[in-house]
Amino acid sequence: MTDENISSTPPLTDGASHAFEVEQLLASPSPAWEIAAPEPLTLLALSESIDDGPLAAIARIDAYLLAHAGGSVLPIEDLGGDGGARWSVVIRIPQRTNAIVLFSEDPQQFVEHAPQLASLSSARAAIGLSTPLESPYVADLIRLVCILNAAAGEMLALVDPALDAVRLREDVVEQFLAAEPLADERALFRTQIVARADDAPRWLFTEGMPRVGKPDFEMLEVVAAEERSAITLVEVTASLFIARQLPPPETPFEIGMGVTLALVSPREALQGVGAEVVGSARDRIGEQPHFHPRPSAVICAPSKRGAYRQVWTRPVEAIAALQRGEAMLAMPEGIVRSTALRARRSWSDLVQLKSDKQRTDPILAQVNIVCDGTSEHAWVEVVDASASGGTGLLLHALRDGTMHKGAHITFTLDQVSDWSA
Numbered sequence: 001m002t003d004e005n006i007s008s009t010p011p012l013t014d015g016a017s018h019a020f021e022v023e024q025l026l027a028s029p030s031p032a033w034e035i036a037a038p039e040p041l042t043l044l045a046l047s048e049s050i051d052d053g054p055l056a057a058i059a060r061i062d063a064y065l066l067a068h069a070g071g072s073v074l075p076i077e078d079l080g081g082d083g084g085a086r087w088s089v090v091i092r093i094p095q096r097t098n099a100i101v102l103f104s105e106d107p108q109q110f111v112e113h114a115p116q117l118a119s120l121s122s123a124r125a126a127i128g129l130s131t132p133l134e135s136p137y138v139a140d141l142i143r144l145v146c147i148l149n150a151a152a153g154e155m156l157a158l159v160d161p162a163l164d165a166v167r168l169r170e171d172v173v174e175q176f177l178a179a180e181p182l183a184d185e186r187a188l189f190r191t192q193i194v195a196r197a198d199d200a201p202r203w204l205f206t207e208g209m210p211r212v213g214k215p216d217f218e219m220l221e222v223v224a225a226e227e228r229s230a231i232t233l234v235e236v237t238a239s240l241f242i243a244r245q246l247p248p249p250e251t252p253f254e255i256g257m258g259v260t261l262a263l264v265s266p267r268e269a270l271q272g273v274g275a276e277v278v279g280s281a282r283d284r285i286g287e288q289p290h291f292h293p294r295p296s297a298v299i300c301a302p303s304k305r306g307a308y309r310q311v312w313t314r315p316v317e318a319i320a321a322l323q324r325g326e327a328m329l330a331m332p333e334g335i336v337r338s339t340a341l342r343a344r345r346s347w348s349d350l351v352q353l354k355s356d357k358q359r360t361d362p363i364l365a366q367v368n369i370v371c372d373g374t375s376e377h378a379w380v381e382v383v384d385a386s387a388s389g390g391t392g393l394l395l396h397a398l399r400d401g402t403m404h405k406g407a408h409i410t411f412t413l414d415q416v417s418d419w420s421a
Contacts, residue, residue, distance in 0.1 A: 033246040033263070035295060038213040042161055043144065044105065044128040049153035051104050051125035054078070054089045057151040058102070061093070064150035069094060079103075085128075093147060096140070100131040102151060120157055120166075127152040133188075137212050137242060138334050142183055145176040163190040163208055182341055184334035185239035188212060191231060196278050199224055203279030204231060205296065206238050214241055215295035219314055220269060220279045226314075229322040232329070233315065237261065237299055239332040252302035257399075258327035259318045260302045269298035272311025325379075325395070336377075340417040347387070350419050354385040365392060366418035367411045371402045377417050380409060389413045 058073050065071050071094030079088040079101070088103035107126040129148050134140045149155050149172070158167040158176075167175065175183040189208035195201065205218035217238045222230040240255055246263060247253045254260050266284070273280050301317065304310035321327035331339075343366075354363055363382045368375050376399055380392030389412040397405045 033215055033249075033297060035210050035213045035215065038132055039162070039210045040130050041133050041141070041144070041211050042128060042130040043148055044126050044159040044161065045148045045152035045155035046107050046120055046123040046157045046159065047125045047127060047152035047155050048122050049125055051086065051127070054087050054102065054104075057104075057127060058089070058091065060150045060153060061091075061147055064147065065093065068146075071095075095143070096131075096134060098132045098134060100129050100144075100147075103128050103130070123156055125152065126159075133211055135243070137188055138183060138185055141187060142176050142181050145172065149177060162211070165190060180341060182338045184338040185242050185332050186235055186335065188242060189216070189238060191235055191238075193227070193231070194278055195224075201277060202227055202230070203283070204234050205279075206234065209238060209242075210295060212242050214238075214246065215297045217241075217263075217299055218266075218279070218296050219299045220273055221277060221314055222319075226319045226323070229319045230314070232322060233259070233261075233318060234299060236329050236331060236335070239335055240330065242332070246297065249297075254330075256327060256329040258321040259315075259329060261315050261318060262300050262302045262312075263297040264300045264312045266296055266298055269300060269312045272306075272309075272313065336417060343416050343418045344413055347385075347413055347416060347419070350382070350421065351385045351387060353421050354382060354390075361421070363421045364395070364419060365390065365411070365416055367392070367409070368415045368417055369398065369403070369409065369411075371398065371400060374400060376400070378403075380411070382419075383408075387413070389415070 058075060061073050065073065074092040076090040076092060076099060079085075079090060081087055085103040085105055088101055090099050091102055092099050105126045105128060107120075107123040127148065129144060129151070131144070145158065148158075154169075155172060156169055158172045159165070160167075175181055175187060188211065189206045191204060191206050194203045194205075201220075202222040202224070203218065203220060204222055206216045209216045217234055219230055219234055237255060249265055250262055250268070252260050252262050270281050275282055298312070299315060300312040301315045305313050318327065322329075350363060350365070353359060363385075364379055365382050365385075366377050366379050369378050378398060379395045381395060383391045383393060389410070391408065391410050394403055394405055394407045394409060397403065403409070
Protein backbone atom coordinates (compact mmCIF):
# COMPACT_ATOMS: atom_id res chain seq x y z
CA MET A 1 0.00 0.00 0.00
CA THR A 2 1.57 3.28 -1.10
CA ASP A 3 1.32 6.55 0.78
CA GLU A 4 1.34 9.05 -2.08
CA ASN A 5 1.25 12.12 0.17
CA ILE A 6 4.69 13.66 0.27
CA SER A 7 5.68 14.71 3.77
CA SER A 8 7.50 18.02 3.85
CA THR A 9 10.02 18.73 6.60
CA PRO A 10 12.16 21.81 7.25
CA PRO A 11 15.88 21.62 6.42
CA LEU A 12 18.05 20.42 9.26
CA THR A 13 20.42 22.88 10.90
CA ASP A 14 24.18 22.43 10.81
CA GLY A 15 24.45 22.04 14.58
CA ALA A 16 26.61 19.27 16.04
CA SER A 17 24.28 18.21 18.87
CA HIS A 18 23.80 14.75 17.39
CA ALA A 19 27.36 14.24 16.13
CA PHE A 20 28.06 11.36 18.50
CA GLU A 21 24.90 9.44 17.54
CA VAL A 22 25.55 10.00 13.83
CA GLU A 23 29.11 8.69 14.20
CA GLN A 24 27.75 5.62 16.01
CA LEU A 25 25.28 4.98 13.20
CA LEU A 26 27.91 5.25 10.48
CA ALA A 27 30.28 3.00 12.42
CA SER A 28 27.73 0.22 12.89
CA PRO A 29 28.39 -3.05 11.06
CA SER A 30 26.52 -4.09 7.91
CA PRO A 31 23.21 -5.65 8.91
CA ALA A 32 22.35 -9.31 8.59
CA TRP A 33 19.46 -9.12 6.13
CA GLU A 34 17.38 -11.82 7.77
CA ILE A 35 15.65 -10.88 11.01
CA ALA A 36 15.85 -13.61 13.64
CA ALA A 37 12.52 -12.85 15.32
CA PRO A 38 9.88 -11.42 12.96
CA GLU A 39 7.64 -8.76 14.45
CA PRO A 40 4.07 -9.95 15.12
CA LEU A 41 1.17 -8.69 13.02
CA THR A 42 -1.48 -6.73 14.93
CA LEU A 43 -4.80 -5.79 13.32
CA LEU A 44 -8.00 -4.25 14.69
CA ALA A 45 -11.54 -4.31 13.32
CA LEU A 46 -13.86 -1.42 14.12
CA SER A 47 -17.42 -2.67 14.30
CA GLU A 48 -20.93 -1.34 14.92
CA SER A 49 -21.70 -4.49 16.90
CA ILE A 50 -21.67 -4.30 20.67
CA ASP A 51 -18.61 -5.89 22.27
CA ASP A 52 -20.26 -8.89 23.91
CA GLY A 53 -17.09 -10.49 25.19
CA PRO A 54 -14.56 -13.14 24.12
CA LEU A 55 -16.95 -16.11 24.16
CA ALA A 56 -19.28 -14.46 21.66
CA ALA A 57 -16.34 -13.45 19.43
CA ILE A 58 -15.00 -17.01 19.53
CA ALA A 59 -18.47 -18.38 18.71
CA ARG A 60 -18.60 -16.17 15.61
CA ILE A 61 -15.16 -17.39 14.54
CA ASP A 62 -16.33 -20.99 15.08
CA ALA A 63 -19.33 -20.39 12.85
CA TYR A 64 -17.11 -18.90 10.14
CA LEU A 65 -14.63 -21.79 10.29
CA LEU A 66 -17.36 -24.41 10.14
CA ALA A 67 -18.86 -22.70 7.08
CA HIS A 68 -15.62 -22.06 5.21
CA ALA A 69 -12.60 -24.00 6.45
CA GLY A 70 -13.68 -26.70 8.85
CA GLY A 71 -12.42 -27.15 12.39
CA SER A 72 -13.06 -25.07 15.45
CA VAL A 73 -11.38 -22.53 17.72
CA LEU A 74 -9.37 -23.96 20.59
CA PRO A 75 -9.33 -21.52 23.56
CA ILE A 76 -6.05 -21.81 25.43
CA GLU A 77 -5.74 -19.08 28.02
CA ASP A 78 -7.76 -16.13 29.29
CA LEU A 79 -5.36 -13.19 29.66
CA GLY A 80 -7.91 -10.84 31.21
CA GLY A 81 -7.67 -7.11 30.54
CA ASP A 82 -3.93 -6.51 30.85
CA GLY A 83 -2.15 -3.95 28.65
CA GLY A 84 -5.15 -1.64 28.26
CA ALA A 85 -7.36 -4.28 26.68
CA ARG A 86 -10.93 -4.79 27.89
CA TRP A 87 -10.35 -8.53 27.53
CA SER A 88 -7.88 -10.81 25.77
CA VAL A 89 -7.67 -14.54 25.14
CA VAL A 90 -5.18 -16.83 23.43
CA ILE A 91 -6.73 -19.11 20.81
CA ARG A 92 -5.67 -21.53 18.09
CA ILE A 93 -7.37 -22.07 14.76
CA PRO A 94 -6.93 -24.88 12.21
CA GLN A 95 -4.20 -24.57 9.55
CA ARG A 96 -2.02 -22.28 11.69
CA THR A 97 0.98 -23.20 13.83
CA ASN A 98 1.10 -19.99 15.88
CA ALA A 99 -1.51 -19.08 18.45
CA ILE A 100 -3.52 -15.86 18.13
CA VAL A 101 -4.11 -13.29 20.85
CA LEU A 102 -7.69 -12.06 20.40
CA PHE A 103 -8.52 -8.87 22.32
CA SER A 104 -10.86 -5.88 22.64
CA GLU A 105 -10.06 -2.18 23.02
CA ASP A 106 -11.92 1.14 23.24
CA PRO A 107 -12.90 2.07 19.65
CA GLN A 108 -13.02 5.80 20.32
CA GLN A 109 -9.24 6.13 20.29
CA PHE A 110 -9.24 5.14 16.61
CA VAL A 111 -12.22 7.32 15.71
CA GLU A 112 -10.46 10.30 17.28
CA HIS A 113 -7.23 9.35 15.50
CA ALA A 114 -8.97 9.56 12.11
CA PRO A 115 -11.70 12.23 12.52
CA GLN A 116 -11.90 12.71 8.74
CA LEU A 117 -13.40 9.22 8.45
CA ALA A 118 -16.93 10.13 9.52
CA SER A 119 -18.22 6.60 8.91
CA LEU A 120 -16.18 5.39 11.89
CA SER A 121 -18.14 7.47 14.39
CA SER A 122 -20.67 4.65 14.75
CA ALA A 123 -18.02 2.17 15.88
CA ARG A 124 -19.01 0.49 19.17
CA ALA A 125 -16.26 -2.11 19.39
CA ALA A 126 -12.62 -2.59 18.42
CA ILE A 127 -11.74 -6.28 18.21
CA GLY A 128 -8.10 -7.07 17.51
CA LEU A 129 -5.73 -9.94 16.96
CA SER A 130 -1.98 -10.32 17.22
CA THR A 131 0.13 -13.20 15.92
CA PRO A 132 3.27 -13.89 13.88
CA LEU A 133 2.54 -14.15 10.17
CA GLU A 134 3.06 -17.55 8.58
CA SER A 135 4.15 -18.47 5.06
CA PRO A 136 2.62 -18.08 2.52
CA TYR A 137 2.24 -14.62 4.02
CA VAL A 138 -0.40 -13.08 1.75
CA ALA A 139 -2.70 -16.09 2.12
CA ASP A 140 -2.20 -15.98 5.89
CA LEU A 141 -2.96 -12.25 6.01
CA ILE A 142 -6.19 -12.82 4.06
CA ARG A 143 -7.13 -15.69 6.38
CA LEU A 144 -6.51 -13.55 9.49
CA VAL A 145 -8.59 -10.63 8.18
CA CYS A 146 -11.47 -13.04 7.49
CA ILE A 147 -11.15 -14.43 11.03
CA LEU A 148 -11.09 -10.90 12.47
CA ASN A 149 -14.12 -9.88 10.42
CA ALA A 150 -16.02 -12.85 11.82
CA ALA A 151 -14.96 -12.08 15.39
CA ALA A 152 -16.10 -8.45 15.06
CA GLY A 153 -19.45 -9.28 13.45
CA GLU A 154 -18.52 -7.49 10.20
CA MET A 155 -16.09 -4.60 10.40
CA LEU A 156 -16.54 -0.95 9.50
CA ALA A 157 -12.81 -0.52 9.03
CA LEU A 158 -9.54 -2.39 9.38
CA VAL A 159 -6.76 -0.70 11.37
CA ASP A 160 -3.08 -1.62 11.03
CA PRO A 161 -1.46 0.28 13.92
CA ALA A 162 2.14 -0.51 12.93
CA LEU A 163 1.62 1.11 9.52
CA ASP A 164 -0.74 3.83 10.81
CA ALA A 165 -3.17 2.64 8.12
CA VAL A 166 -6.97 2.49 8.03
CA ARG A 167 -8.98 0.65 5.36
CA LEU A 168 -12.74 1.23 5.10
CA ARG A 169 -15.06 -1.73 4.67
CA GLU A 170 -15.47 -1.40 0.89
CA ASP A 171 -11.70 -1.69 0.46
CA VAL A 172 -11.47 -4.51 3.03
CA VAL A 173 -14.09 -6.52 1.14
CA GLU A 174 -12.33 -6.02 -2.20
CA GLN A 175 -8.87 -6.76 -0.82
CA PHE A 176 -9.54 -9.58 1.66
CA LEU A 177 -13.15 -10.78 1.95
CA ALA A 178 -14.23 -11.24 -1.68
CA ALA A 179 -14.37 -14.65 -3.35
CA GLU A 180 -11.31 -13.54 -5.35
CA PRO A 181 -9.51 -11.11 -3.01
CA LEU A 182 -7.17 -8.57 -4.59
CA ALA A 183 -4.62 -8.44 -1.76
CA ASP A 184 -1.07 -9.17 -2.90
CA GLU A 185 2.44 -8.81 -1.47
CA ARG A 186 2.05 -5.02 -1.23
CA ALA A 187 -0.64 -5.46 1.44
CA LEU A 188 2.10 -6.63 3.83
CA PHE A 189 3.95 -3.31 3.91
CA ARG A 190 3.57 0.40 3.26
CA THR A 191 5.74 2.70 1.15
CA GLN A 192 6.48 6.14 2.54
CA ILE A 193 7.67 9.14 0.50
CA VAL A 194 9.41 11.98 2.32
CA ALA A 195 10.77 15.24 0.89
CA ARG A 196 11.75 18.60 2.33
CA ALA A 197 9.97 20.46 -0.51
CA ASP A 198 7.87 19.59 -3.55
CA ASP A 199 10.83 19.79 -5.93
CA ALA A 200 13.41 18.37 -3.51
CA PRO A 201 14.87 14.84 -3.64
CA ARG A 202 12.71 12.11 -2.14
CA TRP A 203 13.50 9.42 0.39
CA LEU A 204 11.45 6.30 -0.25
CA PHE A 205 11.20 3.56 2.36
CA THR A 206 8.93 0.68 3.24
CA GLU A 207 7.45 -0.10 6.65
CA GLY A 208 6.26 -3.53 7.73
CA MET A 209 8.81 -5.89 6.18
CA PRO A 210 10.17 -7.08 9.58
CA ARG A 211 6.77 -8.79 10.02
CA VAL A 212 7.87 -11.28 7.34
CA GLY A 213 11.40 -11.55 8.69
CA LYS A 214 13.00 -9.16 6.21
CA PRO A 215 14.52 -5.67 6.52
CA ASP A 216 12.67 -2.70 5.13
CA PHE A 217 13.81 -1.39 1.74
CA GLU A 218 14.66 2.19 0.88
CA MET A 219 15.98 4.41 -1.90
CA LEU A 220 17.78 7.72 -1.44
CA GLU A 221 17.96 10.97 -3.46
CA VAL A 222 15.11 10.16 -5.86
CA VAL A 223 14.34 13.24 -7.98
CA ALA A 224 10.72 14.28 -8.47
CA ALA A 225 10.55 13.16 -12.12
CA GLU A 226 11.64 9.65 -11.12
CA GLU A 227 9.17 9.19 -8.29
CA ARG A 228 6.61 6.89 -9.93
CA SER A 229 9.20 4.52 -11.43
CA ALA A 230 11.22 4.53 -8.22
CA ILE A 231 8.13 3.58 -6.19
CA THR A 232 7.48 0.69 -8.58
CA LEU A 233 11.09 -0.47 -8.21
CA VAL A 234 10.97 -0.30 -4.39
CA GLU A 235 7.63 -2.11 -4.14
CA VAL A 236 8.50 -4.84 -6.64
CA THR A 237 11.89 -5.43 -4.98
CA ALA A 238 10.31 -5.65 -1.54
CA SER A 239 7.53 -7.92 -2.82
CA LEU A 240 9.93 -10.29 -4.57
CA PHE A 241 12.08 -10.76 -1.48
CA ILE A 242 9.16 -11.57 0.80
CA ALA A 243 9.50 -15.19 -0.29
CA ARG A 244 13.20 -15.17 -1.30
CA GLN A 245 16.55 -14.98 0.41
CA LEU A 246 18.26 -11.62 0.00
CA PRO A 247 21.59 -11.54 -1.88
CA PRO A 248 24.72 -10.62 0.08
CA PRO A 249 25.27 -6.88 0.58
CA GLU A 250 26.78 -5.01 -2.38
CA THR A 251 26.27 -7.98 -4.74
CA PRO A 252 24.68 -7.16 -8.14
CA PHE A 253 21.47 -9.06 -8.96
CA GLU A 254 18.75 -8.82 -11.60
CA ILE A 255 15.00 -8.51 -11.01
CA GLY A 256 14.11 -8.50 -14.68
CA MET A 257 15.40 -7.57 -18.11
CA GLY A 258 17.34 -4.31 -17.98
CA VAL A 259 17.12 -4.00 -14.20
CA THR A 260 20.30 -4.74 -12.22
CA LEU A 261 20.55 -3.60 -8.61
CA ALA A 262 22.53 -4.03 -5.42
CA LEU A 263 21.38 -3.94 -1.80
CA VAL A 264 23.63 -1.86 0.43
CA SER A 265 23.64 -1.25 4.17
CA PRO A 266 22.69 2.29 5.29
CA ARG A 267 26.20 2.60 6.74
CA GLU A 268 27.69 2.30 3.25
CA ALA A 269 24.95 4.06 1.30
CA LEU A 270 25.10 7.18 3.49
CA GLN A 271 28.77 7.80 2.72
CA GLY A 272 27.75 9.82 -0.35
CA VAL A 273 24.77 11.61 1.20
CA GLY A 274 25.11 15.11 2.64
CA ALA A 275 23.68 15.95 6.06
CA GLU A 276 21.15 18.32 4.47
CA VAL A 277 19.68 15.61 2.21
CA VAL A 278 16.49 13.88 3.38
CA GLY A 279 17.26 10.37 4.59
CA SER A 280 20.73 11.32 5.83
CA ALA A 281 22.20 9.94 9.04
CA ARG A 282 20.71 12.77 11.09
CA ASP A 283 17.19 11.87 9.95
CA ARG A 284 17.62 8.40 11.42
CA ILE A 285 18.25 9.35 15.02
CA GLY A 286 14.82 10.62 15.98
CA GLU A 287 15.11 14.34 15.12
CA GLN A 288 11.90 14.03 13.09
CA PRO A 289 8.95 12.03 14.50
CA HIS A 290 8.48 9.81 11.43
CA PHE A 291 12.20 9.03 11.06
CA HIS A 292 13.30 6.12 13.19
CA PRO A 293 16.17 3.62 13.14
CA ARG A 294 15.18 0.23 11.72
CA PRO A 295 16.80 -2.66 9.85
CA SER A 296 16.90 -1.67 6.21
CA ALA A 297 18.51 -2.42 2.85
CA VAL A 298 19.18 0.51 0.51
CA ILE A 299 18.41 -0.18 -3.17
CA CYS A 300 21.35 1.09 -5.21
CA ALA A 301 22.98 0.89 -8.64
CA PRO A 302 24.92 -2.38 -9.12
CA SER A 303 28.28 -0.70 -8.47
CA LYS A 304 29.75 2.46 -7.01
CA ARG A 305 30.14 5.65 -9.04
CA GLY A 306 32.62 8.47 -9.05
CA ALA A 307 36.00 9.33 -10.52
CA TYR A 308 37.60 10.83 -7.42
CA ARG A 309 35.55 9.30 -4.61
CA GLN A 310 33.37 6.33 -5.42
CA VAL A 311 30.01 6.11 -3.62
CA TRP A 312 26.79 4.14 -3.86
CA THR A 313 23.95 5.92 -5.67
CA ARG A 314 20.32 5.24 -6.54
CA PRO A 315 19.85 2.88 -9.55
CA VAL A 316 19.68 5.63 -12.19
CA GLU A 317 19.89 3.30 -15.22
CA ALA A 318 17.16 0.97 -13.96
CA ILE A 319 14.82 3.88 -13.21
CA ALA A 320 15.47 5.41 -16.64
CA ALA A 321 14.83 2.06 -18.36
CA LEU A 322 11.49 1.78 -16.55
CA GLN A 323 10.55 5.31 -17.56
CA ARG A 324 11.34 4.58 -21.21
CA GLY A 325 9.38 1.33 -21.11
CA GLU A 326 12.53 -0.64 -21.96
CA ALA A 327 12.73 -2.71 -18.78
CA MET A 328 10.74 -5.79 -17.83
CA LEU A 329 10.41 -6.49 -14.10
CA ALA A 330 10.07 -10.01 -12.71
CA MET A 331 6.75 -9.45 -10.99
CA PRO A 332 5.75 -11.53 -7.93
CA GLU A 333 2.94 -14.00 -8.53
CA GLY A 334 0.53 -12.20 -6.20
CA ILE A 335 0.95 -8.84 -7.95
CA VAL A 336 0.51 -10.45 -11.37
CA ARG A 337 -2.71 -12.10 -10.18
CA SER A 338 -4.21 -9.02 -8.52
CA THR A 339 -3.23 -6.69 -11.37
CA ALA A 340 -4.88 -9.05 -13.88
CA LEU A 341 -8.05 -9.23 -11.79
CA ARG A 342 -8.24 -5.44 -11.60
CA ALA A 343 -7.58 -5.07 -15.32
CA ARG A 344 -10.29 -7.54 -16.33
CA ARG A 345 -12.83 -6.09 -13.90
CA SER A 346 -12.24 -2.60 -15.32
CA TRP A 347 -11.93 -3.65 -18.97
CA SER A 348 -15.28 -2.01 -19.77
CA ASP A 349 -13.64 1.34 -18.93
CA LEU A 350 -10.99 0.69 -21.60
CA VAL A 351 -13.67 -0.27 -24.13
CA GLN A 352 -15.47 3.00 -23.41
CA LEU A 353 -12.25 5.01 -23.80
CA LYS A 354 -11.48 3.27 -27.08
CA SER A 355 -14.93 4.13 -28.43
CA ASP A 356 -14.23 7.84 -27.98
CA LYS A 357 -13.46 8.98 -31.54
CA GLN A 358 -11.97 12.25 -30.25
CA ARG A 359 -9.27 10.45 -28.30
CA THR A 360 -5.80 10.43 -29.89
CA ASP A 361 -3.62 9.15 -27.03
CA PRO A 362 -2.70 5.45 -27.29
CA ILE A 363 -4.30 2.85 -25.03
CA LEU A 364 -2.04 -0.02 -23.98
CA ALA A 365 -2.85 -3.53 -22.79
CA GLN A 366 -0.60 -6.21 -21.37
CA VAL A 367 -1.50 -9.59 -22.81
CA ASN A 368 -0.36 -13.10 -21.90
CA ILE A 369 0.85 -14.66 -25.18
CA VAL A 370 1.49 -18.41 -25.26
CA CYS A 371 3.81 -19.80 -27.94
CA ASP A 372 5.17 -23.36 -28.04
CA GLY A 373 4.25 -24.00 -24.43
CA THR A 374 5.90 -20.85 -23.02
CA SER A 375 4.08 -17.66 -22.05
CA GLU A 376 5.11 -14.02 -21.98
CA HIS A 377 3.23 -10.95 -20.78
CA ALA A 378 3.71 -8.46 -23.61
CA TRP A 379 2.44 -4.90 -24.09
CA VAL A 380 0.36 -4.03 -27.15
CA GLU A 381 -1.17 -0.82 -28.42
CA VAL A 382 -4.88 -1.52 -28.56
CA VAL A 383 -6.41 -1.14 -32.04
CA ASP A 384 -9.91 -2.44 -31.30
CA ALA A 385 -11.56 -3.47 -28.02
CA SER A 386 -14.78 -5.23 -27.10
CA ALA A 387 -16.22 -6.83 -23.98
CA SER A 388 -14.56 -10.15 -24.91
CA GLY A 389 -11.06 -8.87 -25.80
CA GLY A 390 -9.51 -6.99 -28.72
CA THR A 391 -6.69 -6.59 -31.20
CA GLY A 392 -3.41 -4.72 -30.99
CA LEU A 393 0.14 -4.14 -32.21
CA LEU A 394 3.09 -5.53 -30.23
CA LEU A 395 5.26 -2.79 -28.70
CA HIS A 396 8.31 -5.08 -28.50
CA ALA A 397 9.47 -8.40 -29.91
CA LEU A 398 8.85 -11.52 -27.85
CA ARG A 399 11.88 -12.89 -26.04
CA ASP A 400 11.74 -16.20 -27.93
CA GLY A 401 11.75 -14.38 -31.27
CA THR A 402 8.46 -15.88 -32.48
CA MET A 403 6.78 -12.48 -32.91
CA HIS A 404 8.36 -9.15 -33.88
CA LYS A 405 7.67 -5.58 -32.77
CA GLY A 406 4.57 -4.24 -34.54
CA ALA A 407 3.02 -7.68 -35.09
CA HIS A 408 -0.79 -7.66 -35.14
CA ILE A 409 -2.39 -9.95 -32.54
CA THR A 410 -5.88 -10.87 -31.43
CA PHE A 411 -6.48 -11.53 -27.72
CA THR A 412 -9.32 -12.49 -25.40
CA LEU A 413 -10.20 -10.90 -22.08
CA ASP A 414 -8.79 -13.81 -20.08
CA GLN A 415 -5.37 -13.07 -21.65
CA VAL A 416 -5.35 -9.47 -20.35
CA SER A 417 -3.05 -8.95 -17.35
CA ASP A 418 -2.96 -5.12 -17.23
CA TRP A 419 -3.90 -2.00 -19.18
CA SER A 420 -2.99 1.65 -19.24
CA ALA A 421 -4.45 4.79 -20.81
